[in-house]
Amino acid sequence: MNRTMAFVARKIFPYETPSTWFPGHMHKTLKKLQSLSSEVDILIEVRDARIPLTSRNFAVESILKKRNRIIVYNKCDLAIPCETSLSTFRDEMVHLQQSFQSMQDWFQRSQGDIFKTVPSLTYVSSVPFYAKKLLKRIRNMAINGITKNQRVHVYFIGMPNTGKSSILNSLRHISLRRSKAAITGNYPGVTKNFSEVVRLLEHAEVFMLDTPGIMTPSIAAPEDMLKLSLVGCVKEGLIDPVTLVDYLLFRINLVSPSIYAKWSPPTNDVDEFLGNVAHKIGKLSKGGGYNDNTVSTYIIQQYRSGKLGKFMLDSMDKSSMSLRLQHELTKSQKKS
Ligand SMILES: Nc1nc2c(ncn2[C@@H]2O[C@H](COP(=O)(O)OP(=O)(O)OP(=O)(O)O)[C@@H](O)[C@H]2O)c(=O)[nH]1
Ligand SMILES: [Mg+2]
Structure with missing residues (x-):
């Protein structure tokens, strides 16, 4: 043999499990998001497609759960195995999102709280196809009456280095043909403050706001920091x-x-x-x-950089997802 x-x-x-990475600016961001939550009309939650479960920020979800949300699984170009087509991957992610959500609903119901169904999209920030799709979703949400405000604020949130600022820039470029509004960089913690409002649509009062990437104040599952470090969501050297x-x-x-x-x-x-x-x-x-x-x-x-193959670091089977939710639940119960 x-x-x-x-x-x-x-x-x-x-x-x-090492402790989380939660510097002062993340603490401030979480507090600010909490105080601004009534001004958030649409929330674009950006996750890393290589760790679709681990890059989900359950701390932010719990403070902004009533908002209209779109989940974006960014950096799909680094997560899709060569033999998998984009549409298969998209289907897998939709399936993941649905099964995770139904488990989450069950957990949340047992706590007396119910999540809304959240649409999700796969994304590669440099490919216009995805920006056009996301733009269409946001436009529909903003204009077709889900949001009644005259001025609509679209907030980008998510863990550090997941590509929030890049996505904001890609949408602005597709919609208005304007150059970058947000600084991007290949390390976590590039955006340190909430951005000024950035116009998204020409003929409607729809504006975007970029926010600093935030980790969860504590880690849900033992291997989280290893995965987050490997994809570059946390500071080097931890x-x-x-x-x-x-x-x-x-x-x-x-x-x-x-x-x-x-x-x-x-x-x-x-x-x-x-x-x-x-x-x-x-x-x-x-x-x-x-x-x-x-x-x-x-x-x-x-x-x-994707040169060592393209694969996910999260296990996506039902029992792994269920275990993850149990970890998260235990964490949130310990906090309260
Ligand atoms: N391969 C790949 N790289 C991407 C993609 N989107 C963004 N990046 C890169 O990821 C890095 C981080 O992008 P940013 O947009 O600065 O990420 P961020 O979430 O705003 O980061 P923080 O402000 O630090 O929280 C940059 O080097 C981007 O060029 C993508 O779809 N695929
Ligand atoms: Mg940024």
Whole structure:
């Protein structure tokens, strides 16, 4: 039997939950959102399609749950496996959203509160097709009477680095052909303050507001910080790169070790993996050693840019989703 056939992936990744990353500006943002909640007519909640469950901000959801909402799963270009077509992926995400929502409804009902059905969209901020679709949804919500206000405010919220500012810019470009209104950047925490209002439609008083990305004040599930660090939602350096690569290896092995076949045969051992990668990319010293931080950082960069295959870090089966909701519920009950 060859090594690939004999390989058995790890089923668990024991990990001590580090605390969340919740700097002062996020605390301020959460408070401000709370106080402004009556001015939010439409909420665009941006999530990262690679972690559709983990990048859901349950802290914000609980303060803005009565608002008209559209969930946008951004960065689909980094989450769709090559063999999956966009429409299949879209269907999967709609299905995920529906099953998650029905479970959520059940949980919320047991707390005496019911969520509205929330429409969701997959997105790639650089592709006009998606901006046109989202624009149409917002226009319908804003103009077709869901919102009665004369002036409509569309707020963009979500975890850091999920692409809120990029989406705002893409909508403005499609609608008004105007240049960027919001600064974007490839690290979390680019937007630090609420933006000024930015016009969205030419002939209607519909305006957008960008907000700083916010994490949840506490972490729901033990592996959350690992996933959020891998996709770049939290500050660099909170978790050491070797641990991140070990976790990435664990997740990839659950999908298929063939994803890293260009570097290494299947393995559950992060040191063996790093050594094989170091060898393949020419980072081995004459004595056969390597700097594990340098090699790990390289692997993480490859993953973030989509060069190490496209796959999700969240498990999307019903029992994983249910477990996640239970974690969230436990957290919110502990708080109250
Ligand atoms: N691959 C890919 N990258 C994207 C997409 N949308 C945004 N990005 C990139 O993701 C990074 C973060 O984008 P931003 O728009 O600044 O994210 P943000 O949510 O506003 O971030 P904060 O202000 O820090 O909360 C930037 O480097 C963008 O170019 C997308 O659909 N696909
Ligand atoms: Mg931003």
